[in-house]
Amino acid sequence: ECASHFLDLPQVLTEERIKKMVVQNVGWKFFYGCEKVDETVIERLFALADEMGASEKMKKMQEGQICNHIIGFPSDNRSVLHTAMRDFFDHPQPSKKAEEAKKLALEECEKLETFLKKIEKRGFTDLIQIGIGGSELGPKAIYKALSYLSKKKVHFLSNVDPDHAASILRQVDLSKTLVVSVSKSGKTLESFSNEEILREAFKKQSINPKEHIVAVTGKGSPMDDPSKYLSCFYIWDYVGGRFSSSSMCGGVVLGFALGFAYYKKFLEGAHSMDRVACEEKGMKNLPLFGALLSIWNHNFLGFSTEAVVPYSEALKEFTQHLQQCLMESNGKRIDIKGNALDFSTGPILWGEVGTNGQHSFFQLLHQGTDIVPVEFIGFLESQYKADLEVYKTTSQEKLLANLLAQSIALAVGKQNENPNKVFPGNRPSHILFSNSLDPYTLGSLLAYYEHKIAFQGFIWNINSFDQEGVQLGKVLADQVLEGIISKKEKKKIEFSLGKAYLDSL
Amino acid sequence: ECASHFLDLPQVLTEERIKKMVVQNVGWKFFYGCEKVDETVIERLFALADEMGASEKMKKMQEGQICNHIIGFPSDNRSVLHTAMRDFFDHPQPSKKAEEAKKLALEECEKLETFLKKIEKRGFTDLIQIGIGGSELGPKAIYKALSYLSKKKVHFLSNVDPDHAASILRQVDLSKTLVVSVSKSGKTLESFSNEEILREAFKKQSINPKEHIVAVTGKGSPMDDPSKYLSCFYIWDYVGGRFSSSSMCGGVVLGFALGFAYYKKFLEGAHSMDRVACEEKGMKNLPLFGALLSIWNHNFLGFSTEAVVPYSEALKEFTQHLQQCLMESNGKRIDIKGNALDFSTGPILWGEVGTNGQHSFFQLLHQGTDIVPVEFIGFLESQYKADLEVYKTTSQEKLLANLLAQSIALAVGKQNENPNKVFPGNRPSHILFSNSLDPYTLGSLLAYYEHKIAFQGFIWNINSFDQEGVQLGKVLADQVLEGIISKKEKKKIEFSLGKAYLDSL
Secondary structure, eight states: OGGGGSSOHHHHOOHHHHHHSEEEETTEEEEOTTSSOOHHHHHHHHHHHHHTTHHHHHHHHHHTOOOBSOTTSOOOOBOOOGGGGGOOSSSOOSSHHHHHHHHHHHHHHHHHHHHHHHHHTTOOOEEEEEOOGGGTHHHHHHHHHTGGGOOSEEEEEOOSSHHHHHHHHTTOOGGGEEEEEEOSSSOOHHHHHHHHHHHHHHHHTTOOGGGTEEEEEETTSTTOOTTTOSEEEEEOTTSOGGGOTTSHHHHHHHHHHHOHHHHHHHHHHHHHHHHHHHHOOGGGSHHHHHHHHHHIIIIISOOOEEEEEESOGGGTTHHHHHHHHHHHHHOOSBOTTSOBOSSOOSOEEEEOOTTGGGGTTHHHHHHSSSOOOEEEEEESSOSSOOOOEETTEEHHHHHHHHHHHHHHHHHHOBOOSSGGGOBOOOOOEEEEEESOOOHHHHHHHHHHHHHHHHHHHHHHTOOTTOOGGGHHHHHHHHHHHHHHHHHHTTOOOOOHHHHHHHHHO | OGGGGSSOHHHHOOHHHHHHSEEEETTEEEEOTTSSOOHHHHHHHHHHHHHTTHHHHHHHHHHTOOOBSOTTSOOOOBOOOGGGGGOOSSSOOSSHHHHHHHHHHHHHHHHHHHHHHHHHTTOOOEEEEEOOGGGTHHHHHHHHHTGGGOOSEEEEEOOSSHHHHHHHHTTOOGGGEEEEEEOSSSOOHHHHHHHHHHHHHHHHTTOOGGGTEEEEEETTSTTOOTTTOSEEEEEOTTSOGGGOTTSHHHHHHHHHHHOHHHHHHHHHHHHHHHHHHHHOOGGGSHHHHHHHHHHIIIIISOOOEEEEEESOGGGTTHHHHHHHHHHHHHOOSBOTTSOBOSSOOSOEEEEOOTTGGGGTTHHHHHHSSSOOOEEEEEESSOSSOOOOEETTEEHHHHHHHHHHHHHHHHHHOBOOSSGGGOBOOOOOEEEEEESOOOHHHHHHHHHHHHHHHHHHHHHHTOOTTOOGGGHHHHHHHHHHHHHHHHHHTTOOOOOHHHHHHHHHO
């Protein structure tokens, strides 16, 4: 933590520094004047990235080389090719494997376009997407971010809590509702249970569920069954759940609610950032630069968490998606060869939209004992273009003014004779800024984070693409469930720790 | 951080420990067998609470003695009497000040009951609550938690982002919409702007806004104006925003959507926990015990954040409320006399409902390098009582099994020859468990957190009731806004750091 005194922002922050320290690429401006870095630090951080072969690893990833693995031990042993889900805009494919993945993705896209035309006349008003984790968080975040373009109502059913299904069923007319059931394995406990609940609800209204439920799943999974589903869209083992938003996991809902053209625009935006991650050098490689700043703050300055604060109500659900994407990817304790790490990985990511956060946890950001680096996101224009001038400024201008003011306030602080009015300042942040949040911009923002997270993992030398850490909970939950069944059947409960709880509830 | 090796959970966790380490009070069971504590630790933690006069301070707070202050410096200098908002069920008042506060609160309650009867015939279908921070987060959390009882649609409009208002206006029929505008000062920038936007929208439809907008504000504030509002309900300076859910800030929306009787039940539940916080000794004082466990994990074991994971979809918004309540209260760097602290206060609180979190950040909880203590919340029964048995168990049973399994998995971990399948375990958690989430239970849960947070502050000897840390941002935002106006009027921008950004966007 000794490095946390490096560079005193209240001393160095000037008009010139802010104007100078900004990188532009693919429609984004990345303001980093309020980070605790100088040219030397940035140079050395990029040297670290080179040393760890970060750019090389990104290229190999996008080419489809195996990078979801632990070398020398049984592991997933897979390619990581979510970039191929949107790699059909301009350039030639870098490899046979990526070419093949692209071809399959395009087929699904075309299938979707045809399907959407076919169901148009059925007049569906609502869609319920069943899915949990990556099958919910990303699709939900991107749908909500673009809901200003939506002509339908979309509901996300994820929790195995039966109240989740009940509360959604209260809101829809099932005869006009399309259901999209998403599970790569076709065996996800929560999603399977929720699909069964919806099937029962359809039957109670004498509606044939098959005519209303679409599957998104892996080829050959138990859900790849035309006798049970209106249609089936495919995903593949080289697209991880948390990286699947641009595949059919997010595609069906975006296509249905916004129209296919907007889904395509979204993919194009994501693809633009894929190219940046692959081809740009230095700070122009925005995801790599973001990853390095994060590593600087976390590993060198010792800040244990990071907050993402988008000044856009449309990004309300986005932080939860990032939370999964980052923490499931990089919450790892061994390196790519299975050695236990002696440094801290995957920081805790949390946050809330501004200005709301200012009226919530910003007290701690400004005057707490623990320092939290902040990633701000902002836009010049609103989505609906409906605004009102109050006291000479529009709401959009007020929103913007608050965003800029917060980054300055955190950096410069303020001295005062009254200790309660002292702001120590010297707290780092940066701003990702773009013109407006449209499908293209959102696609590029999503890919920015996907690649930022991957770069962090490449530099820490960990496998960001598996999730072994979720297995133990599943195994023990099955044991407790066995205990619940045993209890109901008045048999002996085998799992003693589970029994202790079950006897005490 | 030396203490973090204290007590090895994989070694000590037995059926007996789980069964023994549970405290019961006011309908809650508090399972703490998976915390890294033994009898000696607990004894010493309570000794620390005694030394800091925690219980005495709680009594004084509820009696209305000044406790929102920094001794020796200009400060808020106020009582903290949110408990008086619900202190009308059984016992005699402890002081004249609390008696007076109770009387005023009761008057507002009666006013609300009369008002709700009067507007019944107008057939309002929707309510929009305008408010930000405490005027949104708590009311929204409690409304969503009880929405299974709601017969109306409720929308929360908080963000100054104009897209927030636009997206809500798209969903409502204004002729059938009641608006509740909440601001204690009557001057909150965001809420004022949003109220103006709604007033314009009413006027555009030739509806008189006065007939549709209710104010909740301090007596004598700019919003305390019968010529502008259908009715006005009062709050007082001794009820802080983040502690105002049980006042009219939450009361109007709960009364409107659920009916007055349920609002009363909710208050009764909160009151039950107020009595516990005031009167119980030792672990039976659940909020004090919770505060001590949190301090143990944070200050003695060195874990920098804490996660709250309710296994209940209805509590989806609850964590955001807790985030404000804890981090705005306890994100402080000076003690009650203005001395800078040399230890860490208000931890970062974050979380998500289960089972959803399991498919998101639980990877990091189980296999990350950083340890996060977890507070689980669970219920035996669902709210809607609509469930389905799949593979011999209901969804509610699956939900419950997962909750119990996670606390066990975090504690015991698992060894394996494959380093990627190793779970170090020894990660602390506890479970708050109750029968079902109804208005009474929710009230007590809310008050549990309010008092847990206050106890933490009492023990750290800080002022948990002010928020000076939000001021600097406001001042600088005004300066940036002045800059925006100057730019539009082609005048010189005074604030150079703001100018740097404005010139670069």
